[in-house]
Amino acid sequence: MTATGTPAATMDTTKPSAARMYDYYLGGTHNFPADRELAEQVIASLPDTPRIMRENRAFLQAAVAHCARAGIRQFIDLGAGIPTQGPVHETARAIAPDCRVVYCDIEETAVTYGRRILADDDACGFVHADLRDREGVLAHPETARLIDFDRPVALLMLSVLQFLPDRDDPAGTVAAYRDRLAPGSMIALSHATDEAFRDRSDGITSVYRRSSTPISYRSREEIADLFTGLELVPPGVVPVPVWGAGPAPAAREANGFCGVGVKKP
Numbered sequence: 001m002t003a004t005g006t007p008a009a010t011m012d013t014t015k016p017s018a019a020r021m022y023d024y025y026l027g028g029t030h031n032f033p034a035d036r037e038l039a040e041q042v043i044a045s046l047p048d049t050p051r052i053m054r055e056n057r058a059f060l061q062a063a064v065a066h067c068a069r070a071g072i073r074q075f076i077d078l079g080a081g082i083p084t085q086g087p088v089h090e091t092a093r094a095i096a097p098d099c100r101v102v103y104c105d106i107e108e109t110a111v112t113y114g115r116r117i118l119a120d121d122d123a124c125g126f127v128h129a130d131l132r133d134r135e136g137v138l139a140h141p142e143t144a145r146l147i148d149f150d151r152p153v154a155l156l157m158l159s160v161l162q163f164l165p166d167r168d169d170p171a172g173t174v175a176a177y178r179d180r181l182a183p184g185s186m187i188a189l190s191h192a193t194d195e196a197f198r199d200r201s202d203g204i205t206s207v208y209r210r211s212s213t214p215i216s217y218r219s220r221e222e223i224a225d226l227f228t229g230l231e232l233v234p235p236g237v238v239p240v241p242v243w244g245a246g247p248a249p250a251a252r253e254a255n256g257f258c259g260v261g262v263k264k265p
């Protein structure tokens with residue numbers, strides 16, 4: 001059972017999951033004792049974790065709003081997690097009610113809850129796939145139903161590429177998606193960094209190794225490289241709380257960097 005007593009369906013609730021840990025950090029109820037226990041271990045090493053996750057969510061909302069205001073009406077959210085706590089479809093439709101969203105996550109929990117939440121919403125779909133399997137995502141019937149690849153798409157990869165080890169070539173993965181998008185499309189991504197807490201990051205990395213998705217922190221330069229071939233929207237690649245925060249954002253040490261890039265013709 002989850003914190004609110006929702007039945008667990010067929011998902012393995014004994015193995016901590018990044019999607020459910022993230023839900024726990026955000027104050028959600030779609031999590032289990034194993035998730036909460038591991039999340040608390042991360043919080044013990046990095047007490048700011050819930051705030052960092054909320055800031056990431058605020059970036060998601062700012063980036064989605066930017067894309068919708070720029071005229072984009074179709075969104076693909078890779079590594080979406082559970083679509084609650086201010087998700088893409090609600091944020092986009094607050095600006096343009098006709099927005100369509102394909103959510104994608106590797107974890108059964110996110111997919112099960114996501115499909116339940118979106119059951120009555122024909123303009124949203126949830127794809128159960130590993131984002132490394134591009135065809136599994138892009139050629140999925142739900143993607144084909146909702147996305148017109150001849151028109152600009154907003155592709156979101158927020159706080160997910162840190163779950164790809166270097167051997168999976170995160171920059172090459174982003175580039176391969178970019179190459180499939182129409183000009184005018186935008187890619188928004190955020191990525192965790194340990195630049196501010198290298199002394200403690202080994203501990204956090206080893207905690208995440210016990211979840212279904214181990215974590216790989218990257219530097220600002222490595223994160224900026226993910227935007228190769230895209231024109232960055234101001235303010236560029238910046239600490240997560242800075243994007244969309246206005247002209248005088250609070251100075252903070254970075255726990256993650258983010259940005260939005262546009263595909264030019």
Ligand SMILES: C[S@@+](CC[C@H](N)C(=O)[O-])C[C@H]1O[C@@H](n2cnc3c(N)ncnc32)[C@H](O)[C@@H]1O
Pocket residue numbers: 018019020022056057060078079080081082104105106107110129130131132157158159160163164213
């Ligand atoms: C920290 S949550 C981020 C949720 C959301 N993108 C956000 O920023 O608010 C990371 C999510 O990425 C998912 N994930 C990790 N590796 C993935 C992969 N290879 N393919 C698809 N999803 C993945 C996890 O299951 C989890 O739900």
